[in-house]
Amino acid sequence: MSLEDSKADLIKKKKDATFVASGLDPYASADKIIEYLEENQKKKNKIYTLYSQTVRQRRTTAGKYHENKHFLIVGHPLNVFSDDWDGGLNSGYFETFPHRSMLPKMITVLKNIDKKDPVTEYMKKKIVWYDTLIDYKRIMRLMKRKYEWINDEVLHCPKQLVEIAAHYEGNPDPYFESSYNWYYAGHGNMQLFCYNGWDYVLHSDFSCVYMSHFSMSDLLINETVAKFDCGDDLNILETISSQNIIALRTKHKIFILKIREFDGIIHFEKIKEMESKFAFTGISFDEYHKNILYVTTLDFYLTIINLDRMTGRSRQLRGNVKTLIDNWSTVLGSERGYFTHVSKSSITLYDKRSNAAFQRWRNVRSITDDVACNDISIASHATDKRLLYFGTDHHLFLMDLRYNKKEKNKLKVVQRWTHGMQCLPTYMKVCKYEYNKELVCLSSQWCEDLCVVSNHSDRLNRNSDISSVTIPYRPPSILEALKDAKEKMLCCDLNNPLEARLCSSITGLSVSDQDDKYHLLMLNSLGDISCHTLCPQDMTAFFExxxxxxxxxxxxxxxxxxxxxxxxxxxDIRKIWKNLKRIPDDFKLGENKFMRKSCKFSEQEIFDSFENGELETELLDIWMKTPAETTKNESSFSLFFSNDE
Incomplete structure (x- = not known):
């Protein structure tokens, strides 16, 4: 075959690989192009395949892909641009997080040593009950025809069916079937606040809430100044504070406390207690009207409490509630005219005067890469209260809450990040960060899940598009600190291993700033608080x-x-014992037969080698000299530097 023929074949193959989409407008919007490809997927098979491999949404956690580690899905930060955007990006559009974290350290004293993790223990009871129910279902298939109705009220059946019915009625929680404990979701069980000019940390574990001194300079939590116990079997699920008022949420009770001080002694005074048939799912103070407390229940029922009058009014929130199973939701308030109801699939704005819903957004599935597992699990207002951050299984979103009926402005998501956490984020904190920026911290209930990202806080005031987006940063976990300690032969007590203690579920997250450093505090369910310190990347070498x-x-x-x-x-090892052979008495235990033995020559053998000419005679003088003579002779050498060219 000639060279010209091979070139012609190559050109022909290239022509066959190209395809043209007739009827497709390249200047149309993205929605119309996608709609065109989906309608003509059979006619334009190659184009639709290319679209599916690049930008189409995935379903990696459904069906046969259910066992995949879906938190490893690749995603990039996305941004909404203005209508006159030319499609170009700056060279430094994707920025790295400018701070780095030191390995975390514990800043509290050990307690609750012999207690178990209440977050996972609650889930274990449900898992054990469900596994037993599956075994009972197998038994029921064999007993379908072994019972009969004697009359309308009496059933003749085997005893096993009675046990199965009793087990089915003994469901630990008929409304809980989730892979994470959403009862503990929300604001968490740790808050930082200032009282009479001193820094305190409010933290809860099991049924008790504590108020302890917090030393910002030493990063230590000192003695406890106040304590309140809710009672036996009333584990605190959420702890919030506003001014001198503290609200505690348990599964079926809400406690409202007030900080009192007499003769220099601080204590908690209970001023209100409320109870509900359905489980509470969230509590929050209104950031604009400080005397308002929002309380939500599993059946989308909202109670608005006026803390000055200690009175409340209730309202049924909007939503198509098909089932109460895992029906988590919460309410946030930060603006004068409305409050926000956040559920797993929607975000709704309500007017504060009429308590009527006037705007609802439920398009979370249409803006995610994976459509099978992206439920909203946490939300928090930005420093600009017209913006709202909310998190799902894979992503962190920023939503513009501005609404104008005349201009037809609706709720819309303007930014997205892929956080890469293994579990759903359940805690979020937002604080100021550098100039015109804010720091967003995410945490799940798994001890290794911590994610931070910075963002522009003046987004709504900008005349141009954002010039850059920061890639999320994952600080090191406490397990990495344990690994580093073991490499230094520390924390190696086999009778008291630390792994299970350090892997306790996370139940709280707080952030504090000190000069150019930021401290991330994480509380676990047993009362231990760890601290990550974020410092500028160029300063990490100066910290020990x-x-x-x-x-x-x-x-x-x-x-x-x-x-x-x-x-x-x-x-019983009798069979193995009979096959064992006796070790010979002359066998040397521990001897390595494959190791080379060192062979030393005698002086006479070396002299004979010189006489026989096997070695050079010049080496004999060097071998005969002592080390002292050799050093003396070597030091007698002189070096001369010549100026001659």
Whole structure:
């Protein structure tokens, strides 16, 4: 075949690989192009395949892909541009987070050593009940024809069916079937606040809430100044504070406390308690009207409490509630005229005067890469209260809440990030960050899930599009600090391992700033608080990392109850014992037969080698000299520098 023929074949193959979409307007909007491709997917098979492989939404967690690690889905920060955008991006559009985190350290004293994680224990009860129910269902298939009705009220059946019915009625929680404990979602169980000029941290574990001193300079939480116990089996699920008022949410009760001080002693005074048949899902103080408390229940029922009068009014929130199972929702208020109801699939604005819904957004599935698992799990207002951050399984979104009926402005999402967390985010904090920026911190209930991202806080006041977007940053976890400590032979007590303690569920998140550093505090369900310190990337080399030593010092008081070892069973090894062979008496244990033995020559053998000419005679003088003589002769050499060219 000639060279011209091969070129012709190559050109022909290239022509066959190209395709033209007749009837497709390249200047049409993205929605119309996608609609055209979906309508003509059979006619334009190649074009539709290309579209599916690049920008089409995925369903990686449904069907046969259910076992995939869906948190590894790749995604890029997206941004909404103005109508006159020319399609170009700056060279530095995707920025890296300018701060880096040191390894976290514990800043509290160990407590609740012999207690179990209440977040996961609640889920374990449901899992054990469900696994037993599956076994009972298999038994029921074999007993379909082994019962009969004697009359309308009496049924003759085997005893096993009665046990199955009793087990089915013993469901620990008929409204909970989630993969994470959404009862603990919301604001979390830790808040930082200032009282009489001193910094305090308000934190809850199990049924108690504590108010403790917080030293910002030393990053230590000192003695507890006040404590309140809600009662046995009333685990606190959410803790919030506003001015001197504290609200606590348990599963079926709400406690409202007030901070009092007499003779320099601080204590909590209970001023209100309310109870509900359905479980509470969220509580929050209105950021504009400080004396308003919002309380939501599982059946989308809202109670608005006036803290000055201690009176409340209730309203049924809008929403198509098909089932109460995992029907989480919460209400946020930060503007003068409206409050926001956030549920798993929608965001609704309500007028504060009439309590009527006037705007609703439920398009979360249309703006995600994966359509099978993207429910809203957390929301928080930005520093500009006209903006709202909310998180799903994979993404963090920024929504513009401005609404104008005359100009037909509706709720719309203007930015998106892919956080890469393994579990759903359940806690979010937003604070000021650098000039015209804000810091968004996300955390789930898994101890390794912490994500931070910075964003422009003046987005609504800009005349031009945002020039850059920051890539989310994942700080190191406390387990990495434990790994670093073990590499230094610290925290190696086999009788008291730390892994289970450090893996306790996260129940709170707070952020504080100090000069150019930011401290991220994380509270777990057993009362331990860890601290991540974010410092400028160019300053990390000047900070000494002592997290391993501090973790070892913190763990010295971790002593679990020692259990006596008991022999539960003895294996019968008679068959193996008969096949064993006796080791010879002359066998040297520990001897490595493959190791080379060092061979030393005697002086006479070396002299004989020189006489026989096997070695050069010049080496004999060097070998005969002592080390001292050799050093003396070497030092007698002189170096001369010549100026001659």
């Amino acid at each position: 990392d002592t997290s391993a030593e501090l973790l070892s010092e913190w763990s010295k008081s971790y002593r679990r109850e020692q259990k006596e070892l008991e022999v539960s069973s003895v294996l």
